[in-house]
Amino acid sequence: MTEPLIEFKNVFKRFGDNAVLKGVDLSIYRGEVTTIIGKSGIGKSVLLKHIIGLLEPDEGEILFAGRAVQAMDAAERRAVKMKFSYMFQGNALFDSMTVYENVALPLKEKNQLPVHDIQARVREKLTQLDLTGIEDLYPSQLSGGMKKRVAMARALVTDPEIVLFDEPTTGLDPIRKNAAHAMILQYQKTYGFTGVMVSHEIPDVFYISQRIAMLDQGRIIFQGRPEEIQESPLPVIRQFIRGQVPEDMQNALGEL
Known part of the structure; x- marks a missing residue:
């Protein structure tokens, strides 16, 4: 397989007593749109900030074009950020x-x-x-x-070379949301940039992404093609992408 443009290897990040990333492994490939999904407040934006260098990992490493960013000098890091x-x-x-x-x-x-x-x-x-x-x-x-x-x-x-999108359709009505997704798809095809998007818009993002990664409990529990995640047997994935209510919550609702 082609070498990833951006790669996380066993990345950990903690804020005080709150461990947000707990050994993230993630591969992002050149010329694709990769969308990171997961529940609200689970650390998707924290992961995105590590990609652009706004945050640095406590443990693990992040590679750009096969080279560890932590091993780069200041000039090399600036050159990467310019992309x-x-x-x-x-x-x-x-x-x-x-x-x-x-x-x-x-x-x-x-x-x-x-x-x-x-x-x-x-x-x-x-x-x-x-x-x-x-x-x-x-x-x-x-x-x-x-x-x-x-x-x-x-x-x-x-x-x-790389465009990061942090919840680009937040606050938009369905018509404007669809227009924004279509715009991202259109311009990615036109300009060929590598896109990394954080979103909770399921299943909309499946139509504009070549790769999906799901963050849960501080780890990437799935990364692959949109059609593959829709066939995943993992209950946590099925519940999330299908909007299913967990059984314990169904029981609680039935008692109301």
């Missing part, structure tokens, strides 16, 4: 900035580019995402779906 972009939960657009300024921000932070090059790249991404003519508007003037596209333009403007 990433992050689409935040709730878009995280700055209300005090125009659409143009929001999309241009990563270029100003990551690159020492001349002003005219920044302008050209921002306008190119706005055109590609059908956002022309709104450069001078503020986020408060945009619809929910348009805000998602602006957030996507900002995530893609640096031409990243």
Whole structure:
């Protein structure tokens, strides 16, 4: 099999007395969308922050293209981080900035580019995402779906190799949620980036992901193709993806 682009090997992370990651093994492959699923509050976003380097493991190692990140020097780590972009939960657009300024921000932070090059790249991404003519508007003037596209333009403007999505459809109604998923699928196919998404939208994410990983009790209990997880015999997986109520809860409800 092809070498993973990103690989977790027996990764542990604890916050005080709370052990969140308890020996995570995970492989993420180049050019695919991998979605991490699991119950709320179980550590999915913590795992995502380890990928981008916002958190470091207490034990274990994370590899990028076969090389342990912990073994890299500061310059090498910066080079790896330059390959990433992050689409935040709730878009995280700055209300005090125009659409143009929001999309241009990563270029100003990551690159020492001349002003005219920044302008050209921002306008190119706005055109590609059908956002022309709104450069001078503020986020408060945009619809929910348009805000998602602006957030996507900002995530893609640096031409990243890897894009991380943290609950990208949180707070959206079903129509806008479907539109956001379709947008991610469309632009992943267009630009070929490697996508890593945290989501609880089952079964929607099965249609836009090449690989699914399920986090439970601090470990990855499944990783494979969407069709494979739907055939899993494990009760915890079947209950989660099918929205089944556990037997003990069914009994308790029956007594009410």
